[in-house]
Each structure stands twice: as C-alpha cells, then as structure tokens.
Amino acid sequence: MKTPKSTTRRSSGKTPIPARCAGWMLRHPGVTAMPAVFGTSVIELGAVTTGSAVAGLVGAGLSWRYLHKDSYMAVASPRLRAVRRRWTRYIGKSWKESLEYCNLVGQDRRTGELLVPRLLRVAAPTPSIDVLKVKFVKGQSLRVFQDVQDELAAALGADVIAIEKGSKPRILTITLVHGNPFDVVIPPADIPGEVDEVDLKAIELGDTEQGEIWAEPLLGHHWLISGATGSGKGSLLWNPLRAMGPMIREQIARIWMIDPKGGMETERGKPLFYRHATSADDDVEYDDGTGPEDVDPMLAVLLEFRDRMRERQAFLREHKLRKFTPSVETPFEVLMIDELAMLTALGGSRSTISQVNRILAEILTQGRAAGFAVVAYVQEPTKDIVPVRDLFTRRISLRTGSASYVDMVLGEDARLRGALADEIPEEGCEGIGYRTSEKSRTPIRVRAGYSTDDDIDELVRLCTPHFDDDGPAGIVVPFAA
C-alpha cells in the first residue's frame, strides 16, 4: 500500500533556531564579519593598533566630509544613512509589527510558522526618501500590498508611499517619503551685482531638501522643466533670469523668449528679452505662405536662433576656438519656450510642427558647444508631444499629472528611486519637485524660489539691457494658431 503523502511531510514546528541564526548571518555578512574582524585584529595586532586604525578611518571620513562635501554627500552619506535606517527604522521587530498591522504576513500551512516578507535592501538616497526592496511570501502579490498602502505608510511613518513591481519575480519596491522639508516659501535667487558674480555653471534656482542651494549648470546644457498646470514652472523661468541678471543687462547673455500662452507669464519681463514671441496678438492674420514675409513668426524666432547658432559655429571654427566664452561679441544665447507642446505638437500646421521639431533637434544637438542653450517648459512630456525630449541634458519634474510622466522626464526608474512627483499635493507645494543629473540617477527633492511681481519688477529695473541693433527690445510677434 502506498504511503499517504502527508506522512512524508516534515511535521516539526518552526525552523530550528540555529538554522535561522545561520540564515540571518549569511544574509548579513557585513554585520557578522565586523566583530570577527575586530576581534582578530585586537588579538593579532593589539588593541592600540586596532584603535588607531579605527580612529584613522573615522578621521578620514570626517576629513572627506569637510574637504569634499559634494562627493561625500553623493557617495558616503546615502550609504551611511541607509545602514542607520536599516537598523533603526526598519529593524526586524518593528518591520514585522508594521506588516502584521497591515495583514501582510502569511503562515506556513504545514508548520504554522509566521512568514514575514523579507526586507532585502534599504536605500536612503536623500534624508527624506527611503527605498525598500522586499521579497513577499508565497501567496502574496503586488496587489495585496497596494491594497493596504495607506495603512502601510502610516505603520512605517511615511507621508507618501509608492509600491511597484521590482526587477525580479516576487520582489517589490516600496518608496517612502517622510515629511515635507519645504514648509515655507523660498525667496527667489539673489540678483548678483556684477557680471563676474554670475556663474553660468551654477544657476541658483532654490533649495535642495538637504538645505543646500539648488543650482544647475546652464552653460553647455539644455533644460527641460515639466509640471502640471499650477505646479510652479514660472519660478523656474524667473530664477534663472535673476541669476543671470547682470549678464543680461550687459548683453553677455541674451534671452529669446517664446511664450505661446499669450504672454501672460512673460509680459512683465518683456524689456529683458532680446526676442519675445507670443500669441498675444490675435488680430494679426497669419498667412501660411512660403515667402520670407509669411514665415510663421514663432518659427521665425526659432529660425533666427538656429541661424545665429550656425554663424557662431562658423566663427568658432574660423578662429579655431574649441571652447566658447561668453562676451559682448559672442553672447550666451538662451532660448526659453514656455509650453513647448504648443510648438512641437499642438500649435500650427503639420508642416510647421515638423519643421519646428527639426530645428529644435538641430539646436539641441549642436548648440551647447557654441553657447546656445534651450530652456523649455512642458505640462505633458510624452514623446508624441515632445519628440525632442531626450535631447535635453538637465531635467526637472515639478508636480505631474501622471505617474508615468516622472520617468519620461527624469529617466528610467526615477520614480522607483524616489521621485514621487505625481504624489506632490496641489495646494501649498508649488515649486516643489525632483531633479536628477548626469552624474547620479538619484532624484533629489528641491523647491524653487518664488518670484513675486515685485521681484520681477526689481529684475527689470536692475537688469534691462539696451538693444540698439534690432529696434526695441522684446518685439511681440504673433503666433499662428
């Protein structure tokens, strides 16, 4: 007679304690090895030598922290923070209790043993963001976690939570944002007094969540700024102008402004602009002809910008200059486009749109070395709306209307790494967003400084240039709908 299957099953209760200890030690080799290394060092080298080595390591860490803060913050700080969080915020007992509270634990049907989803990895890219990699137990799914995500956020003390599928089966990623480091409105960037105080490689925009100045390089870059309506994109238009103020006044930097939204946002700063194209003038009849007189005015500004870029390239080639230096003779040219989608997808005829995209691609691929930068603002950053999206070298995402927009702007997995831009509340969080850089794919939470109308008026008062080659500054040209 066949032995019933059930009699062959292991009937013991929990996994034996020694086996569990061995498993834990294997999973935490660093923690396990540390006392062994320390003990062996004391026995073999003596307490004084071991103490000196430890003191030396601490000293090296402190020196690194003070001598090269940027690399310390990028490399050491997140790792140390992750270890601290792992052993404080998410230590075994409280992790288990949090999951029990949310009914996220299982039970082994044979042994009755409590099965707790295992915390595989804790990353803490910024002081307020934790990213957990979790292996869920048999019978669970991503859905089970997502169904109780509010309870889980409360149990883990987070304000915002996102739970997504991980890279492997049965692994999920939980991103937690703790607190709001920006509970006050941040003042706008200072207007430097003189040209030599302007740093085009570090244009001040606001604060980072670490309480540092948030600055981005514009010379040699193009910026894409994405955000839903009312997210505060305007502050990322006025801050760069403030930071470049004296250069604009001296015409060492020239601003070409395209505002297809009727000039509502940019009208106040019109005297600052070398070119200003807006859809304000609805009375102008636009003829979509082929002659130079009939060129779409928005396109005309773009074409002129492109032509100047070509001239500059020829000039640099002729003078064998490999590096561009801004000067009155060769100004740093900045094209700002408020609502890029109106140019690249939504406004104008199909032929105009495809021409716009071609010219933009040319500027974005060739302009940087010649001192031509593009700063564009967009609400919906999909590829069909902004085909040239990937050619921007610096990306910022303020509050977005959709979770999928975050990765489109900040790069693959940016949301998994903590950039929960779609979870930023609408009220009271304008100007808050995330940025990534080429060096690090870790998103940093930032808040832009806010320029009031008075701040804009101050900028115009202090930094209006006097153009004399092309007539009055800020020529308003209509946008063909």
Ligand SMILES: Nc1ncnc2c1ncn2[C@@H]1O[C@H](COP(=O)(O)OP(=O)(O)OP(=O)(O)O)[C@@H](O)[C@H]1O
């Ligand atoms: N950095 C900021 N800090 C605090 N409040 C801000 C900030 N930026 C903007 N705001 C507030 O949010 C409102 C909307 O900002 P803004 O007009 O810049 O949004 P937007 O993203 O340009 O929207 P739209 O695309 O509809 O023009 C402003 O009127 C202001 O009250």
